[in-house]
Amino acid sequence: xxxxxxxASLVGVLMAFICGLWLPQMAEARSSQSHELNYFQTSKxxxxxxxxxxxEIGMTGEEPKYTVKDSLLRKQVVITLPETRRGKVKEQVKLxxxxxxxxxxxxxxxxxxVIIDCVNTPVDGNYRVTTAPAxxxxxxxxxxxxxxxxxxxxxxxxxxxxxxxxxxDPGHGGSDTGAIGPxxxxxxxxxxxxxxxxxxxxxxxxxxxxxxxxxxxxxxAPNATDKQELQARCNVGNRDPRAALFVSIHxxxxxxxxxxxxxxxxxxxxxxxxxxxxxxxxELAKAGGLFNxxxxxxxxxxxxxxxxxxxxxxxxxxxxxxxxxLLRSDAxxxxxxxxxxxxxxxxxxx
Numbered sequence: 001x002x003x004x005x006x007x008a009s010l011v012g013v014l015m016a017f018i019c020g021l022w023l024p025q026m027a028e029a030r031s032s033q034s035h036e037l038n039y040f041q042t043s044k045x046x047x048x049x050x051x052x053x054x055x056e057i058g059m060t061g062e063e064p065k066y067t068v069k070d071s072l073l074r075k076q077v078v079i080t081l082p083e084t085r086r087g088k089v090k091e092q093v094k095l096x097x098x099x100x101x102x103x104x105x106x107x108x109x110x111x112x113x114v115i116i117d118c119v120n121t122p123v124d125g126n127y128r129v130t131t132a133p134a135x136x137x138x139x140x141x142x143x144x145x146x147x148x149x150x151x152x153x154x155x156x157x158x159x160x161x162x163x164x165x166x167x168x169d170p171g172h173g174g175s176d177t178g179a180i181g182p183x184x185x186x187x188x189x190x191x192x193x194x195x196x197x198x199x200x201x202x203x204x205x206x207x208x209x210x211x212x213x214x215x216x217x218x219x220x221a222p223n224a225t226d227k228q229e230l231q232a233r234c235n236v237g238n239r240d241p242r243a244a245l246f247v248s249i250h251x252x253x254x255x256x257x258x259x260x261x262x263x264x265x266x267x268x269x270x271x272x273x274x275x276x277x278x279x280x281x282x283e284l285a286k287a288g289g290l291f292n293x294x295x296x297x298x299x300x301x302x303x304x305x306x307x308x309x310x311x312x313x314x315x316x317x318x319x320x321x322x323x324x325x326l327l328r329s330d331a332x333x334x335x336x337x338x339x340x341x342x343x344x345x346x347x348x349x350x
Contacts, residue, residue, distance in 0.1 A: 035059040036087035037105065037112060039141050042095060047200040051150035053099040056132075057114060058141035059084065063131040066144060070122040077116040077127060079144060084112040099148040118148060130203050133210065133240070137217065160345040162206030164244050167237035169302060170195035170211070171250035174218030176229070179253030181324035187251040190318065190327045192216065195249050197337035202344070210243060212236045230301040238307045245276055245344065246310035248302050251318040251327060260320045261291035265312040268297040272309035275350075280311060280343030287339035288332075290316050290323065313340065 039058025044051065059081075067080045086107050093103040102117040120126060132143045170191040172178035178187025192213070199209045212233040213219050220232035237243045252263070264281040266273035277295045285292040293314075303310045315336055316323040326332045 035061045035064050035081065035084040037081075037084065037089045038087045039143065040089045040093065040103075040105075042097070044097075045147075047147065047149070047204070053095075053097050053148045055100070055103065055116065055146040055148075056140075056143045057089065057105075057146075058143045059087070060141065063133055063142045064144065066129070066131075068129050070127075072121055072123070075118045075121050077118060077122045077129070077146065077148075079114040079116075079129060079146070080108075081112045081114070081144070083110060086112050099150065114144070114146075116146060116148075120148075122148075128204060130208065135214070137219075138214070158201065158205040158341050158345045160349040161202060161341070163208075164348055165208045165210065165240060165242040166202055166344065167210045167212065167240075167243050167246040167306075167308070168195050168198055168202075169233050169237075169246065169248040170213055171248060173213050173216055175222040176218065179251060179318045181318040181327075182257065182321055183324060185318055185324050185328045187253070187318050188216065190251050190315070190333070191249050193330075194315065194333045194337050194340075197334055198247075198249070198340050201337055201341045205341070205345075208242070210237060210240060227301070231305060234302055234305040238305075243308045245347065246302065246306045246308050247276070247280070247340065247344065248300075248310070248312040249340075250312060250314050251316060252314040253319045254317060255319075257317075257319055257321060259317050260323055261293040262288055262316050263293035263314045264295050265298040265300060265303065265314070266295070267299075267303035267310065270303075270309060273303065273311055276309055276344070276347045277311040279346040280313060280340055283339040283343040283346070284313070284315070284336065287335050288316070288326075290326075 037057060037059050041056045043054050045054050064081050064084060069078045070076065071078065086105055089105055091105055095101060095103065098119060100116055100118050104115040106113055127146065127148045130145050132145055134140065134142045172188035172191060176188065180186055195211065199211055202209045218224060218229060219236065220228045237246050262284050264277040266277040281292065281295045300312050303312060316327055318324050318327055
């Protein structure tokens with residue numbers, strides 16, 4: 001009987017030793033999976049004039065790391081997310097779309113793979129994968145965003161932007177219409193339309209884009225004070241240490257409808273701010289064809305309270321009959337967006 005007790009004690013000691021070795025490692029392995037997929041959404045969108053399918057896959061935690069491979073034979077885009085669990089999203093999603101047929105989300109050895117069965121052969125230029133930070137006001141978590149372009153329509157990449165993090169601030173929004181033109185065009189709508197085109201062009205060139213707003217909303221809250229609203233916009237960019245440039249997009253206004261032209265601003269004493277304002281000014285002047293009112297200093301809140309170089313653009317006078325007509329035109333908005341991106345690229349190339 002004593003031998004039995006001795007053996008039982010020895011087994012107990014060994015089990016405790018084994019548990020002491022392995023359980024912490026198992027706990028560490030579990031805790032290392034810092035993301036869990038919990039959001040899935042698809043939408044048809046227009047990106048720089050091309051039709052596209054956007055697939056958004058959201059997750060807990062901050063923006064994830066990922067790798068991308070495409071299979072030409074299988075017509076698949078495969079995204080691997082290390083240290084990620086599948087979470088609440090479905091394993092199989094059928095898509096009633098002419099750009100993708102099916103999405104499969106599966107766990108593989110501590111990682112999660114997102115496999116997209118495409119209609120067109122996935123090659124460089126007809127799809128892209130980016131990340132987006134959490135947008136709590138929109139109830140959107142941090143996300144992987146996959147965009148597939150119609151008929152393999154390649155997006156023209158602008159050199160010098162890849163890898164840069166750029167904050168785009170569409171002026172006004174929500175309860176703040178901004179200036180209103182003679183036929184009712186609202187500044188906030190022009191700013192958002194141009195900004196979204198800039199976002200698409202930057203992303204297609206490999207930049208990481210942070211939008212202070214992506215739809216017609218107040219960034220802080222409806223009817224907030226100017227300081228609350230403007231500081232909220234600065235906070236969006238200041239939260240990310242990678243942000244290298246802040247571009248605020250506006251339209252001008254004046255009581256005299258004859259006032260006209262475009263101009264760009266920077267904060268006095270900011271050499272980098274001046275360079276960004278100057279390069280973008282030159283490109284807007286060439287592309288837009290409006291009277292160039294020049295590059296100027298100003299005490300605007302978003303120029304003084306951002307932690308990165310910043311510039312504010314006035315695309316034209318929405319209160320001027322001719323310029324209002326231009327600013328409401330999709331083709332003209334696209335022309336301005338391309339000019340802004342070219343100016344940003346020149347800034348980063350120095």
